Amino acid sequence: MQSQPITNKVNLLDTETIRNTLQRGSTILLMGPTGSGKSAFVNLLTKDEHATTGHDLKYEVKASTYVDPQTGISVRLIDTPAFDDERTKATDTDVLETIARFLQEDDTNVNGILYFHRISEARMGGPVKKNLKIFKEICGEKNFNHVRVITTYWNLIDEKEGKGRESTLANGPFKALVKGGAKFVRHDQSVDSARSIINDFIHHSAFKLKIQEELDAAWALGLTSAGRVLMDEIEAIQKKSEKETEAVRKEMTDAVYRGDDEKLMEQERQKREEEVERILEERRKLETIRIVKGGKSPAKEKEKDKAKDESRKKDAESRKADRQVKREGKQKEKQPEDRSVPFPGRDKKGRRQPQASEEQGGILVVRREVSSLLYDMVDVIRHCSKAGADQFGRLGKLFGALVGLAVVNGVALGVVVGLWFSLFAATKRVVVGGSK
Secondary structure (H helix, E strand, C coil): CCCCCCCCCCCCCCHHHHHHHHHHHHEEECCCCCCCCCHHHHHHCCCCCCCCCCCCCCCEEEEEEEEECCEEEEEEEEEECCCCCCCCCCCHHHHHHHHHHHHHHHCCEEEEEEEECCCCCCCHHHHHHHCCCHHHHHCCHHHHHHHHHHEEEEHHHCCCCCCHHHHHHHHCHHHHHHHHHCCCEECCCHHHHHHHHHHHHCCCCCCCCCCHHHHHHHCCCHHHHHHHHHHHHHHHHHHHHHHHHHHHHHHHHHHHHHHHCCHHHHHHHHHHHHHHHHHHHHHHHHHHHHCCCCHHHHHHHHHHHHHHHHHCCCCHHHHHHHHHHHHHHHHHHCCCCCCCCCCEEEECCCCCCCCCHHHHCCCHHHHHHHHHHHHHHHHHHHHHHHHHHHHHHHHHHHHHHHHHHHHHHHHHHHHHHHHHHHHHHHHHHHHHHHHC
């Protein structure tokens, strides 16, 4: 089988289509197993000399931008991590979640998909088969016509042998893709070859992948078609691990009777049980992860709500503490000032303390009472003035003083009359006492 030639069927007179494409740009998704040439392809177009090719231990989606020199159209190249990559600590669930989350949170519709495969590999191993199987479910059969199978590393194989492998792939593992409209394209690791492949998608309409439609319907990741591939694999591994764990337990029982090393058997049992637990954890993740468009996943929304609740509690506690400080401050302001220092001879309330000689004689007693009363009147005016200043500033201070003065004047008349009678009575007692 020969690769399909790439032809760019664009009507240059259709200015409306070209203008819309220029405005929105294009997005192309790159997928395939580790070492198939995805990153090298991107580097050819973006001329990123510092980019890694097949040696990066991170599992992340990398978005790069390429501007077509002929049309000026901006193309986003989405390089995705591979499944079953033993170099990283990422599980297949982690990789699928990473890809799905990028597509959903970025709300990315693609214009084309490139699936990379090394033509130099004589046989398709387990990881290569797994990547292809998951890829088909992520893409969806109805979108196979937007797929180009990019065969790479032709320089490492004889062309005749390469053609035979290409035909075998098209009629074997990739048969469903070819039947759905996918095309094989050879890439010779040159810039012109890469640009030619990209130009085939520039004016294609954007579309949603199958996994995006499933996630938009609020499906858990494990219920999507791609997720089911992982779930089936997990179930098979789980059954196998449980049988092996049971066999180890039985072997331990027999080892006790034979006197074998019980410690080694116990370590093997723990290892098997940890493997089962890891598998169960992967299954729980697939069953619970939900990713919706715009990144508003239930898990993230729950985390945001929790953060908001904690923030509200902190704000409430802060406001409560502020109110407490203000109350304590006001209570301190309300407490009478200690005027014993600035006014010697007076108590803490500002009343003058009588001397020993003043404790005798009616006139001296009256004098002490009048002095204390006058001080209390002045104190009333001062407090009214201060209260007014606290509420209304300088004008309030003046207004408060006037109010205090009015109160004092109102009381003063009655007090003066009372004092006059007291003074009269005291004077009378002194006169009468002296005559006697």
